[in-house]
Every structure is written in structure tokens, then in C-alpha cells.
Amino acid sequence: MKYNKIDNKKEKKKNLIMDAAEKLFIQKGYQNTTMTEIAKKSKLAKGTLYLYFSSKKDLYFTSVERALRTLKELIDEGINNCKNGFEKVVSMGKTYVNFSINYENYYRLILDYETQETKFDESDPNVKKAYEKSEEIFNLLVSSVTEGKNDGSIDKNLDTTKISIVLWAEITGLVQQVSLRRDLYKKWTALNPGQIFDYYIEVTQRMLSAQKSY
Amino acid sequence: MKYNKIDNKKEKKKNLIMDAAEKLFIQKGYQNTTMTEIAKKSKLAKGTLYLYFSSKKDLYFTSVERALRTLKELIDEGINNCKNGFEKVVSMGKTYVNFSINYENYYRLILDYETQETKFDESDPNVKKAYEKSEEIFNLLVSSVTEGKNDGSIDKNLDTTKISIVLWAEITGLVQQVSLRRDLYKKWTALNPGQIFDYYIEVTQRMLSAQKSY
Amino acid sequence: MKYNKIDNKKEKKKNLIMDAAEKLFIQKGYQNTTMTEIAKKSKLAKGTLYLYFSSKKDLYFTSVERALRTLKELIDEGINNCKNGFEKVVSMGKTYVNFSINYENYYRLILDYETQETKFDESDPNVKKAYEKSEEIFNLLVSSVTEGKNDGSIDKNLDTTKISIVLWAEITGLVQQVSLRRDLYKKWTALNPGQIFDYYIEVTQRMLSAQKSY
Amino acid sequence: MKYNKIDNKKEKKKNLIMDAAEKLFIQKGYQNTTMTEIAKKSKLAKGTLYLYFSSKKDLYFTSVERALRTLKELIDEGINNCKNGFEKVVSMGKTYVNFSINYENYYRLILDYETQETKFDESDPNVKKAYEKSEEIFNLLVSSVTEGKNDGSIDKNLDTTKISIVLWAEITGLVQQVSLRRDLYKKWTALNPGQIFDYYIEVTQRMLSAQKSY
DNA sequence: GATGAATGAGTTTTCATTCAT
DNA sequence: TATGAATGAAAACTCATTCAT
Numbered sequence: 001m002k003y004n005k006i007d008n009k010k011e012k013k014k015n016l017i018m019d020a021a022e023k024l025f026i027q028k029g030y031q032n033t034t035m036t037e038i039a040k041k042s043k044l045a046k047g048t049l050y051l052y053f054s055s056k057k058d059l060y061f062t063s064v065e066r067a068l069r070t071l072k073e074l075i076d077e078g079i080n081n082c083k084n085g086f087e088k089v090v091s092m093g094k095t096y097v098n099f100s101i102n103y104e105n106y107y108r109l110i111l112d113y114e115t116q117e118t119k120f121d122e123s124d125p126n127v128k129k130a131y132e133k134s135e136e137i138f139n140l141l142v143s144s145v146t147e148g149k150n151d152g153s154i155d156k157n158l159d160t161t162k163i164s165i166v167l168w169a170e171i172t173g174l175v176q177q178v179s180l181r182r183d184l185y186k187k188w189t190a191l192n193p194g195q196i197f198d199y200y201i202e203v204t205q206r207m208l209s210a211q212k213s214y
Numbered sequence: 215m216k217y218n219k220i221d222n223k224k225e226k227k228k229n230l231i232m233d234a235a236e237k238l239f240i241q242k243g244y245q246n247t248t249m250t251e252i253a254k255k256s257k258l259a260k261g262t263l264y265l266y267f268s269s270k271k272d273l274y275f276t277s278v279e280r281a282l283r284t285l286k287e288l289i290d291e292g293i294n295n296c297k298n299g300f301e302k303v304v305s306m307g308k309t310y311v312n313f314s315i316n317y318e319n320y321y322r323l324i325l326d327y328e329t330q331e332t333k334f335d336e337s338d339p340n341v342k343k344a345y346e347k348s349e350e351i352f353n354l355l356v357s358s359v360t361e362g363k364n365d366g367s368i369d370k371n372l373d374t375t376k377i378s379i380v381l382w383a384e385i386t387g388l389v390q391q392v393s394l395r396r397d398l399y400k401k402w403t404a405l406n407p408g409q410i411f412d413y414y415i416e417v418t419q420r421m422l423s424a425q426k427s428y
Numbered sequence: 429m430k431y432n433k434i435d436n437k438k439e440k441k442k443n444l445i446m447d448a449a450e451k452l453f454i455q456k457g458y459q460n461t462t463m464t465e466i467a468k469k470s471k472l473a474k475g476t477l478y479l480y481f482s483s484k485k486d487l488y489f490t491s492v493e494r495a496l497r498t499l500k501e502l503i504d505e506g507i508n509n510c511k512n513g514f515e516k517v518v519s520m521g522k523t524y525v526n527f528s529i530n531y532e533n534y535y536r537l538i539l540d541y542e543t544q545e546t547k548f549d550e551s552d553p554n555v556k557k558a559y560e561k562s563e564e565i566f567n568l569l570v571s572s573v574t575e576g577k578n579d580g581s582i583d584k585n586l587d588t589t590k591i592s593i594v595l596w597a598e599i600t601g602l603v604q605q606v607s608l609r610r611d612l613y614k615k616w617t618a619l620n621p622g623q624i625f626d627y628y629i630e631v632t633q634r635m636l637s638a639q640k641s642y
Numbered sequence: 643m644k645y646n647k648i649d650n651k652k653e654k655k656k657n658l659i660m661d662a663a664e665k666l667f668i669q670k671g672y673q674n675t676t677m678t679e680i681a682k683k684s685k686l687a688k689g690t691l692y693l694y695f696s697s698k699k700d701l702y703f704t705s706v707e708r709a710l711r712t713l714k715e716l717i718d719e720g721i722n723n724c725k726n727g728f729e730k731v732v733s734m735g736k737t738y739v740n741f742s743i744n745y746e747n748y749y750r751l752i753l754d755y756e757t758q759e760t761k762f763d764e765s766d767p768n769v770k771k772a773y774e775k776s777e778e779i780f781n782l783l784v785s786s787v788t789e790g791k792n793d794g795s796i797d798k799n800l801d802t803t804k805i806s807i808v809l810w811a812e813i814t815g816l817v818q819q820v821s822l823r824r825d826l827y828k829k830w831t832a833l834n835p836g837q838i839f840d841y842y843i844e845v846t847q848r849m850l851s852a853q854k855s856y
Numbered sequence: 857g858a859t860g861a862a863t864g865a866g867t868t869t870t871c872a873t874t875c876a877t
Numbered sequence: 878t879a880t881g882a883a884t885g886a887a888a889a890c891t892c893a894t895t896c897a898t
Contacts, residue, residue: 598812
């Protein structure tokens with residue numbers, strides 16, 4: 001009991017630090033964020049950070065992990081209420097889009113991490129851990145497509161792996177573009193992110209649905 | 215004549231340095247690449263780099279610019295032989311895909327730049343310049359879609375801006391995913407990048423073509 | 429209370445660093461003194477210097493300011509006990525001479541600063557600040573001469589501005605010569621600085637005093 | 643003959659380089675002046691400078707020497723037409739003042755050199771050489787005072803060494819102040835340098851002349 | 857003689873991490 | 878636990894000097 005309370009307290013402080021760190025990592029990137037800034041933003045002393053995280057890297061990866069875990073939880077939640085594979089696939093896309101809007105900081109941190117991924121040392125256990133989290137999500141997509149082809153909600157002629165890759169790439173690409181280039185797109189068009197996503201989903205659902213036969 | 219020769223020589227050396235720098239920027243990112251490493255890789259002394267580029271930033275942005283210029287040239291070239299808007303749009307996608315394969319370093323450098331873009335000082339003229347280059351390409355896509363709708367090769371019911379954004383986000387997202395996650399995908403599937411792209415293009419062409427009416 | 433203690437501690441450390449830096453600046457000049465040397469001399473790590481001074485320039489100018497402030501305080505002190513303008517002028521000269529002997533490092537630092545003054549960026553606020561300090565001292569001389577002419581202790585026929593400039597130039601010139609060329613003069617004569625200054629003051633007092641009429 | 647011509651040509655080029663270097667040394671100081679700038683200003687290639695001067699230091703000291711030699715020549719010239727010691731002393735002061743006005747660059751270079759003197763390596767033969775030149779001038783002053791005391795034009799009660807030191811310090815101090823602080827003095831008074839010098843000479847002549855007895 | 861590209865040692869500054877209090 | 882002063886390795890950049898042409 002007592003340990004739990006302590007752990008809980010510790011966990012809360014860790015979250016506090018990550019909340020501060022996250023914002024800076026997003027804004028300025030991993031390299032340009034200093035421990036001094038993180039300490040200042042979290043209103044703690046520099047040394048204190050090292051009581052909760054062993055290094056700057058640890059702090060970064062733990063933050064990324066928290067974000068990925070949250071995304072995974074939301075996706076799982078969304079899928080639970082779906083009655084067939086097609087709906088699951090659509091739900092995953094919608095959840096991802098909503099995540100990027102409602103948990104903007106988490107989303108941007110994941111993005112920062114993924115685009116930098118190759119620059120981190122692959123053998124680092126933290127890197128591997130985050131890698132696996134991404135894989136879990138992709139596997140969920142593959143199994144949903146399979147389920148859909150089996151229950152007849154997704155066109156049987158589609159290649160499971162191919163379409164999964166394409167779909168995941170499309171959705172992540174789209175969300176990233178909209179997120180990174182929000183200001184640019186605002187300049188080019190009056191559309192807000194939601195409208196662009198809706199349009200994409202509308203166009204893509206038709207491509208995917210079993211009623212049409214490609 | 216003499217001046218041309220000198221300029222040419224200087225240009226060649228600049229390219230030599232950029233070739234070396236590029237690889238490091240891609241591998242380790244802008245921040246993690248040091249001028250000492252670049253010097254070593256290009257087999258020159260550190261000071262020599264500063265004879266050709268005023269700063270590390272200058273070297274980076276000039277490299278990005280070279281890559282973007284090359285992409286733009288290839289796209290222009292590809293479009294020239296197309297007989298209608300639909301073909302132009304398809305050509306742009308194909309060129310982009312091929313660019314990511316044939317000019318892998320250039321592609322990855324652009325990617326590195328674009329994903330870090332928000333972390334650079336926006337008011338920097340170099341940043342603005344690269345920004346504009348991206349815009350040019352997007353504008354080309356918009357005008358190709360417009361042309362396609364006019365010449366009847368693209369479905370008139372599609373919203374020009376919306377579909378342009380979606381298409382560009384899809385294609386860049388797809389290429390990025392395939393590029394960044396090449397090893398991951400290799401693990402998941404036997405498909406090579408080319409096959410994934412072909413599949414995407416096949417699926418998308420149907421969505422776009424005027425014959426079908428969504 | 430606690431804050432005072434902290435501030436005091438910080439101030440002491442700053443003084444410690446300045447003491448070390450000063451000696452090097454005097455010996456080798458601003459340019460030829462490196463932060464590494466200053467760190468070594470003050471027995472601190474290089475990085476520590478930057479906890480107390482934002483840059484080498486800051487360290488230099490803060491040291492100059494401390495020296496000028498001290499000089500100004502001594503002059504003010506000396507003037508307080510004078511009963512007429514003539515005595516004030518003489519007091520200023522004596523204080524300046526004594527300062528150059530008793531606070532040799534401070535004096536030499538000011539000298540180093542003033543002879544390099546034109547090489548610093550005039551628009552720098554630090555430069556301006558030091559400039560003003562010098563002006564304050566000159567103004568004090570002018571007002572003392574004026575006072576002396578009014579109270580009858582200085583010859584009324586003398587032009588206030590002219591004589592102030594000449595006196596100040598003479599005294600600073602003399603002190604500088606004696607300071608810079610100490611070794612040279614030692615070679616030429618058995619006189620020590622004090623004797624030279626006394627001789628100058630003796631000769632000059634006559635020139636200045638109201639009893640004689642030039 | 644031929645050698646003379648070559649030497650002459652070489653000498654001319656050396657002077658050309660020194661003219662350019664001098665201006666930069668005065669403006670920005672020895673340290674802040676780069677060989678590249680000197681090359682540019684003298685419209686020669688950087689490597690060419692090293693054909694005429696073995697190092698930056700050599701270039702600097704040779705320039706200083708040229709300036710000191712010129713001053714010495716002017717002083718000698720001025721002294722030649724004087725009929726007694728008193729006149730010689732006055733002539734030296736006037737020549738020095740005029741030198742600071744008519745050969746401003748030379749004067750400022752000497753000044754820069756002398757105020758930095760202690761920062762140069764004393765054992766350097768170039769430093770010694772310049773040192774000796776200064777000594778020659780001072781010795782000339784001492785012998786003029788002696789001559790004046792002998793020929794009755796200077797008050798016999800004055801101590802030769804003391805008064806020589808004081809006079810030389812005063813005049814060099816005054817000229818330096820006026821030169822370094824020209825802008826400052828312009829702000830404080832409408833007097834031009836010439837007027838300040840005249841005033842000094844007028845005041846000092848009285849102090850010195852044999853008619854008065856101190 | 858003349859050139860200017862190339863060199864690399866040396867400079868200022870930053871910042872993750874440690875540790876005495 | 879919490880602090881923040883101290884550390885020193887590492888980075889970008891400069892510039893006197895050399896040397897092949």
C-alpha cells in the first residue's frame with residue numbers, strides 16, 4: 001500500500017516532467033531542448049530531473065512511449081465497438097486522425113520520434129521498445145483487414161498485406177502533412193483539418209468497401 | 215572563359231562537399247553531424263569547408279536546395295510528355311516515387327529537411343527559399359488537376375484543392391513510410407518498394423479516372 | 429536575508445574571477461587572453477566562468493567598470509575634505525596618481541581599456557557605460573575649476589574648459605607614461621614614480637595658483 | 643645599378659603594403675586586422691604579402707619603425723634651425739604636435755604600438771628596435787634641456803632629468819588625449835586640437851623660461 | 857614574382873551530467 | 878528528496894601561414 005502511494009506520487013512527478021519536456025521537444029526538437037529549459041518549465045531544479053529519469057534520452061523515450069501507449073489504448077477502445085473488419089479499419093483511421101487533433105502534443109512527439117527514428121541508435125533498448133509499439137498497431141490493422149475479408153465486409157480480391165501497408169502509409173502520411181503543413185494549407189485553402197480528413201475517408205471507403213469490385 | 219572555368223571548378227568542389235555532407239546529414243541528422251566529420255568524409259580540412267560555405271547551416275540548406283531543384287526538374291521533364299491532366303498527375307506521382315529510389319540521398323535529405331522544418335527559424339531566408347520550392351511543386355499539381363478536369367481526363371466532380379492535398383499527402387506519406395520503414399516492411403512482407411508503389415498507383419488511378427463517377 | 433547571502437556569495441565569486449581575469453588582461457591584453465587561461469588562473473572550470481559572465485566581453489567590461497567605479501569613489505572621497513576649488517583640483521590629481529600606484533591593476537585595466545576604446549564597437553552598451561564614467565570624472569574637474577575661480581583660489585584669467593582639458597591630459601599622460609615606461613625611466617633616472625609626480629604637482633601648482641597672474 | 647632599381651621597386655611595394663596595413667591596424671588594432679583584409683586593401687594576393695614581409699608581426703613592426711623614423715627625422719630637422727636649448731625644447735613639442743596632425747596615421751600607429759608595447763614579447767628584436775627609437779628621441783630632449791641650462795635659456799634651478807620626463811610625459815599625454823578623445827572634446831568644447839596645443843605651449847613656456855625663477 | 861586554395865591549431869561557447877549540501 | 882554550482886568534453890568557426898601552379 002505504502003509503496004503504491006509512493007509509486008503513484010513518483011509517477012505523477014514523472015508525468016509532470018514529461019508534460020513540460022514534451023512541449024519543448026515538439027517545439028524545438030530533441031537536440032535543441034536543454035535540460036535547463038525542461039527544469040525551468042517543470043519548475044524543478046536540474047538535478048531533480050535526474051532523480052526521475054536517468055538521462056535526457058530516457059526522458060525523451062519515456063515520453064514517446066507514453067504517447068504511443070495512449071494511442072494504442074484509444075485504438076483498442078475504438079475497435080471494441082465495431083461489428084466487422086471494415087468498420088475496424090475505418091475506426092483505426094478515425095482514431096488516428098482524432099488522436100492527432102485531441103492529443104496534439106502526443107501526436108507531434110510520436111511524429112518527431114518516427115521521423116528521427118533512423119538517427120537514434122537502433123540497438124538502444126528504448127528505441128526497440130517504441131519500435132515494437134508501432135508494430136503492434138500495424139498488426140492490428142492487418143488482422144482487421146483479414147477479419148473484414150472473412151466476414152465479407154472487405155473486398156476479397158484485395159491483397160491483405162499490400163492494402164494494409166498502403167492504407168497505413170496513406171493515413172499516416174495524410175495526417176503528418178496536415179499537421180506539419182497546417183499553416184501552408186491554411187494559406188492555400190479554407191479547409192480545416194477535419195474537412196480534409198473527412199474527404200479522404202469518404203474517397204477511401206469507396207475504394208475499400210466490398211460492394212465495389214476492383 | 216577563364217572565369218567560367220574557375221566557377222566550374224568551384225562549383226564542382228561545392229558539389230563534392232555537399233555529396234559528403236548529404237550522406238552524413240541523412241544518416242545522423244543536421245544536429246548530430248559535425249563539420250569535422252564532413253571535412254573528414256570529403257577529405258578536406260575543416261577550414262576549407264568555410265571557403266565554400268559560410269556556415270554549417272549554409273551548407274545544409276544549399277544541399278537541400280540542390281535536391282529540391284533536381285526533383286523539380288525531373289517533375290517538369292516528366293510532365294512535358296503528357297497529353298492530358300490525368301497523365302500529368304500520374305506522372306508527378308511516378309516521378310516522385312522514382313526520385314525517392316534513384317536519387318535516394320536527395321530524397322532523404324529533403325525528407326529530413328521537411329520533417330525538421332518547423333524547428334528551423336522560419337524567418338531565415340534559406341528556409342523561406344526551400345519553402346517556396348515545395349510550394350511550386352504543389353502548385354504544379356493543382357494546375358494539372360485543373361487541366362485534367364477541363365480536358366475531361368479527371369472526374370469533374372472532384373474538388374480541385376481537396377483532391378490535390380489528399381493526393382500529395384498520400385503520395386508523400388506513402389513514399390516516406392516506404393523509405394523510413396524499408397527494413398520494417400521487408401520484415402513484414404516480401405514486397406519491394408516498387409511493388410507497393412505500383413499497387414498504390416493502380417488503386418488510386420481508378421479513384422481518380424473520369425470513367426468512374428463517385 | 430537568505431537572498432542577500434546568496435547574492436553576496438555570487439558577488440564574491442564574480443570578484444574572484446575578475447581578479448584573475450584582470451591580471452591576464454593587463455599582462456597580455458584583451459585579445460591575447462583566453463578563457464581557458466582565466467579559468468586556470470581562477471582555479472575554476474571554463475564552463476563555470478559562463479555561470480557568472482555571459483561572455484568574455486562581459487567579463488572584461490564588468491572588470492573595467494569595477495575599476496572605474498573604484499576610481500570615481502576615491503576621487504569623490506578625496507574631494508569631500510577640500511575647502512576650495514584649487515584644493516579639489518589638486519586632490520583629484522593626487523588621487524589619480526595614488527590610484528595608479530595603490531590600485532595598480534585597476535589602473536592598468538582602465539588604461540588598457542581606454543587606449544583600445546576606439547577598437548571596440550562604440551554602439552555596445554558596455555562601451556557606452558564606461559565612456560560615461562570617464563565623462564563624470566572630467567565633469568567633476570570642470571566644476572572644481574569653476575568653483576576655484578569663484579572662490580578666488582584659482583586664477584580668474586584661466587579659461588575653464590581649456591585648462592581643464594590641459595590639466596586632465598597632462599595628469600593622465602604623465603601617469604600613463606610613468607606606468608607604461610616604469611622600467612625605461614628606472615634605467616634613465618634614480619627617481620621613483622612618487623618623486624616624479626611630486627615634481628609635476630609642484631611645478632603645476634605654481635602655474636595654477638591665483639597668487640601668480642599669467 | 644640594377645640591384646638598386648630592384649631594391650627600389652621592392653621598397654615601393656613594401657611601402658604600398660604598409661600604407662594599407664597601417665590604416666587597418668589603426669582602425670581595428672593589430673589583432674583584429676587580418677592578412678586577408680590587408681591583401682584586399684593593398685590589391686594584392688595574400689601570398690604576395692609574404693614575399694615582402696616574413697610575417698604579420700614583421701609587417702606591423704616595420705610599419706611602426708617607418709613611422710618612428712619619420713618622426714625622428716622631423717624632430718632633427720626642426721631642431722637644426724634653433725639657436726638655443728629652450729627653442730629646441732619648444733621645437734620638439736611643436737614638431738610632435740604637428741606630426742600628430744600632419745602624419746595622423748603614423749602618429750596613431752606609434753600610439754597603438756606604444757600602448758600595446760608591454761603586450762609584445764620584449765625579447766623580440768623588432769620590439770627592441772622600436773624601443774631604441776623612442777629612447778633616441780628622449781635623449782635628444784635631455785640634451786636640449788642641458789644645452790638650454792648651459793646657454794642660459796632655461797632656468798638653471800630645474801632638475802634636468804625630472805623636467806625632461808615631466809615635459810615628455812605632458813606633451814605625449816596631451817597629444818594622445820586630444821587624438822584619442824577628439825570626438826569627446828568636440829562635444830565638450832568648441833576648441834580644435836591646434837588651439838588646445840597652443841594653450842598648452844603658452845602656459846608651459848612660462849613655466850620653463852629662464853626669466854621666471856621658481 | 858604572383859596567386860589564392862588549402863590547412864589545422866586555437867578560440868569562444870554550450871550543455872548533459874554529477875555531487876556536496 | 879531536492880538543489881543548483883561546477884565540470885569539461887565537444888562544437889562551430891577563424892586566420893596566419895604554406896605551397897603548387
